[in-house]
Amino acid sequence: MSDKTRAPYLLVAEAFRRLIAEGEWPVGSRLPSRDFLGETYGVGENVIRRAQELLIAEGLLEGRPGSGTYVRAPQDRLHMVRCPAPGHPRAPLAPAGVSSWDAQSTAKVPASASVAKRLRISPGEPCVRTAYEFLGADHRPVMTGISWEPMSITGKSAVVLPDGGPLAGRSVVDRMAHLGITVVRAVERPRPVQVDRDQAQQLGVPAGTLATLIERTFYDSDDRPLETADLLVPADRWDIDYDIALTAPPPA
Template sequence: MPREAPYLAVADALHARIVAGEWATGERLPSRAMLAEAYGVGRNVTQRAVDQLIAEGLLEGRAGSGTYVRVPRERLRMVRSRHGAHSLAALKERGRAGAWDAHSEVRVAAPPAIAERLAIGPGDLCVRTRYEFLADGQPVQLSNSWEPMAITAGTPVMLPEKGPLAGRGVVERLRSVGVDVERVVELPRPARATREQANLLGIGVGDLVLRIERTLYDVDGRPVETADMVIPDVRREVAYEFAVDRER
């Protein structure tokens, strides 16, 4: 049988001590150096163990202060499925009301990385829309969306949250101007919250987040929209749900 990773063993030990009440809610844990000495492991092992418990919502890191036992919170689930993963409606929790704020800018020059994802030239003009999603009044997701202006310029649906199809999602808006979205590609990656993200999400700088790079393609394989979504790990868990094709 393979041995358990050292950091998981330390995480389990810390978890048991917290559950037993050795450290109360809101109390600071010993430093990582002290924990490393106590368990006879390297500091990188205790760092990973603490990160694991932060990801589980048991601890929280406070920049420049230390690690504390977190007040228990419910972690909401966001389901990404092959049906509607790209629509705003799909970002609402099951059984929970959702809301969002959005701000669009037109004629924004595409940075090189965005231009590559959209298969356009660096500096080509885009519509950029920044979203802040809320659940139960708390910020639970950020999204930064880019659409080439060449697709929607001069149409009533150029701005995602204004016009006749405001809030209806990228697919329906683009369909109204003759662009059929056929495929969605999402690349999820773990990351640490930047200062700007932490301020907007109400979490600590460096807290764990999930960054999803999403790109929509039309029937000709052309990228028509790309977005970076940032989801705080402590508030939400992301589940990918797919139907199984049955043989006939």
């Protein structure tokens, strides 16, 4: 594809990458204003903004509200391995690369229409809602999660709250096993999203940053939904691998 047929913001982004790679824009340096860059490259402010947003999504730049856009220090990408069948290997609460996490559970939260559909319950039925924040080695947020569990399953048990009780901090698989319930499968639906303002503030990224939203639901042997969750994974920090075990076909 020739330069004449490429979108202007892609050409500007390529020029920015060269400046970063060649050290003319060193790590930690603040980029010139969009007006100045627009005059330099002969494009409008919107083109500069789109080029910067692309490099922010790639992890080369970072926006600091009220301050400007800066060259970001290189970061090692984290690898998240997803497995469709919990227990093969056993499903941990947090993926590798997460050094610590925090959870806050609230009981008797009415299920919204969308949550109720995923859990196959009536809208308004009480659930336990748990908000998770996962931190990396630098103690900065690397992903978030929100889960919902029907209180009709756990409400009268000691493990009703994921962040309290005898199995506080343990996985859904472990907590359900405590109730004699076996989690046999998980269904995950990943889709690309842009984080909103509240999510951006929690993750320490600019609003509009690209992320993967994983909608996950655990089921028991009766195909009953036990828990559903939204995992928000910033695209500039994580590679997501699906490790899917296949059953060997019978010999011919």
